[in-house]
Amino acid sequence: MFANGVEGELTIEAQGDGTGVTTATFPRSYSPLLADGEALTTPQARSGIPVGAGPPVSSFVIRMIDDTIEGTDYTITSGGGAGPGDDPGTSRPGKDDPPGKKKGCKKGSEKAKKKGCKKGKKGGKGKGKGKGKGKNPPAGRCATYAPGEMGADAETIVLTDKATAEEPVVQDIQLAPYFFEGLATAQLGSPPKQTINVQVDSEAASAGLYATFAFPARRDYDLWAYWPSGSEAASSHGFNPLVEAKTPPPAPDLSNTRNNHAGETKADSENLVGVITPDCGGYTLEMTNYFGEGGTLKLSLWLGEGTNEPKPEG
Amino acid sequence: MSKRTLALMLAGALALSVLGIGSAGAQEIPEEVSIADPFGDANALGGDIVTPRDASTVGDLGKIWFTNTAETISVHIQTELPPPSSTGSIYDVFTNQAASFTGYTTAAPACSRTVLRAS
Numbered sequence: 001m002f003a004n005g006v007e008g009e010l011t012i013e014a015q016g017d018g019t020g021v022t023t024a025t026f027p028r029s030y031s032p033l034l035a036d037g038e039a040l041t042t043p044q045a046r047s048g049i050p051v052g053a054g055p056p057v058s059s060f061v062i063r064m065i066d067d068t069i070e071g072t073d074y075t076i077t078s079g080g081g082a083g084p085g086d087d088p089g090t091s092r093p094g095k096d097d098p099p100g101k102k103k104g105c106k107k108g109s110e111k112a113k114k115k116g117c118k119k120g121k122k123g124g125k126g127k128g129k130g131k132g133k134g135k136n137p138p139a140g141r142c143a144t145y146a147p148g149e150m151g152a153d154a155e156t157i158v159l160t161d162k163a164t165a166e167e168p169v170v171q172d173i174q175l176a177p178y179f180f181e182g183l184a185t186a187q188l189g190s191p192p193k194q195t196i197n198v199q200v201d202s203e204a205a206s207a208g209l210y211a212t213f214a215f216p217a218r219r220d221y222d223l224w225a226y227w228p229s230g231s232e233a234a235s236s237h238g239f240n241p242l243v244e245a246k247t248p249p250p251a252p253d254l255s256n257t258r259n260n261h262a263g264e265t266k267a268d269s270e271n272l273v274g275v276i277t278p279d280c281g282g283y284t285l286e287m288t289n290y291f292g293e294g295g296t297l298k299l300s301l302w303l304g305e306g307t308n309e310p311k312p313e314g
Numbered sequence: 315m316s317k318r319t320l321a322l323m324l325a326g327a328l329a330l331s332v333l334g335i336g337s338a339g340a341q342e343i344p345e346e347v348s349i350a351d352p353f354g355d356a357n358a359l360g361g362d363i364v365t366p367r368d369a370s371t372v373g374d375l376g377k378i379w380f381t382n383t384a385e386t387i388s389v390h391i392q393t394e395l396p397p398p399s400s401t402g403s404i405y406d407v408f409t410n411q412a413a414s415f416t417g418y419t420t421a422a423p424a425c426s427r428t429v430l431r432a433s
Contacts, residue, residue: 012396013341019376020396021341022405025388034387040380040409043348045391047356047373048404065373066356071349074380076387 034076041073067218142280145199148228151284156197159303165210168300171196173213173287175294181220182290192289198225198301199282208274208306211285213299215240215268219292223263223270225283231314233283236263236270241291243267262308274307283310343392347379353394371395372403 008026015021028034046067145156163169176192185191200207213223213236222237238257243265247254257265264271277283287299356374376392389407397403 014396015340015343015392018395020372020393021343022391022393022397023341023388024391025386028382028385028387034382040348043378043380043407043409045349045351045375045378045405045407047370047375047393047406065370066351066375068349068351068375068378071347071378074348076382078384 028076036076036078039073039075042070043072043074044068044070142199142201145197145280145282146228147197147282147284148226148230150226150230150286151195151197151228154195154197154284156199156282157301158199158201159207159209159301160201161203161207161303163302165302165304168210168212168302171299171301173297173299175221175287175289175292175297177292177294178289179291192294193286195284195286196299197282197284200277200279200303202279202303204279206276206278206281206306207303208308209272209277209283210274210302210304211272211299213270213287213297215292215297217268220290221270221292221297222286222288222290223272224286224288225272225275225310226286227283227310227313229313231311232261233310233313234262234272234275234308236260236265236272238265238270240265240267240270261311274305275310276306276308277310341390343377343390344379347377349375349378351375351378356394372397375405378407 008024011023011025013021013023026034032038044067047065142158145158147154147156157169157171159169173194173196175194178189178192180188180191182191198209198211200209209225211223211225213221215221218241220240223235224232224237225234227233237260238255240255242255243257244267245254249258253259255265262273262275264273275283285299287297353374353376356370371394374394376394377390378392379390381388381390391405391407393405
């Protein structure tokens with residue numbers, strides 16, 4: 001895990017005001033990027049605790065405790081460095097941004113949005129291929145969707161080809177606050193969830209279903225798509241606080257994303273990606289809050305190119 | 315290894331009693347620091363969002379700053395309370411927007427690490 005690193009020295013000092021200062025010191029010879037004149041830019045920090053019964057270390061799960069917004073740069077100099085020139089309490093980038101809109105997250109959101117648009121363009125091509133085959137009746141002629149027990153009392157949204165990445169159908173999702181990760185449900189209650197049904201009504205024989213369930217970054221929400229039988233069709237259910245960690249195999253699946261099916265977990269959203277769905281077919285979508293403030297969240301739905309087969313109905 | 319992908323990663327492994335962590339000599343905190351996070355927001359919700367659910371003191375980040383000499387570079391992390399020897403804690407400081415993950419630490423000395431990594 002630390003194959004590319006260099007070990008340093010750690011000290012912890014108690015301050016007169018009761019706080020502690022942990023200091024880690026490393027040799028600058030480790031990297032030319034620590035030479036005079038180099039800058040440590042946009043620093044950001046987080047803290048966590050290991051949860052588990054290890055060692056071995058691979059058995060631990062990290063639970064994040066705190067993190068920060070991006071701070072100001074530090075330039076390394078032989079004279080001892082040049083710190084930030086501004087008061088970090090009043091002028092740091094993103095300091096005054098509202099929750100969920102801080103600098104780093106905003107960039108991520110924009111990136112996600114652009115990516116979605118790209119998918120939408122692909123979807124347009126796919127839709128075009130579907131047209132002219134003449135196998136399907138015009139959109140709007142599907143029989144009423146018949147959900148299973150899970151979606152029996154839920155609203156049904158009918159998605160036509162008019163719903164694109166650029167202009168998706170946006171549905172409000174109401175979830176209660178919850179911060180317990182589904183632990184000790186007898187004492188703390190079960191994670192809040194909401195279900196809706198989604199039916200594809202396309203001019204093509206099939207279409208790719210796209211869904212983005214958005215929330216403030218680094219909470220933990222899940223998005224699942226179920227067949228009427230109740231079996232999984234697709235899912236995006238990562239541990240969002242750690243999805244940016246990038247821990248490819250053989251490292252442990254800390255972000256719990258490897259068994260997403262046709263799903264993509266991001267720090268601030270769970271996504272279904274091009275789930276190939278026959279015309280008039282559909283799913284019951286379930287959104288769950290495992291760690292977050294809840295409230296009114298947005299679920300965006302659109303049709304595009306089908307890129308991922310759903311799991312077979314069980 | 316590009317400048318943009320340099321990550322300064324600190325996994326603060328806090329087996330204090332075993333590792334002989336530096337004693338209680340108070341450290342001067344500079345007026346200007348790189349990060350100033352408020353106390354009372356150890357809620358895993360990110361950024362400066364403060365909620366009544368403040369879950370930790372040793373994990374509650376405060377001011378963070380860098381110093382260097384001709385030979386070394388240091389990162390200093392203030393927390394609401396000094397981390398104890400009884401439980402493990404992890405502190406990560408990233409720079410240049412790299413999004414790498416930290417190491418694991420526990421109170422067990424064999425698992426403790428203090429690591430700087432460029433990726």
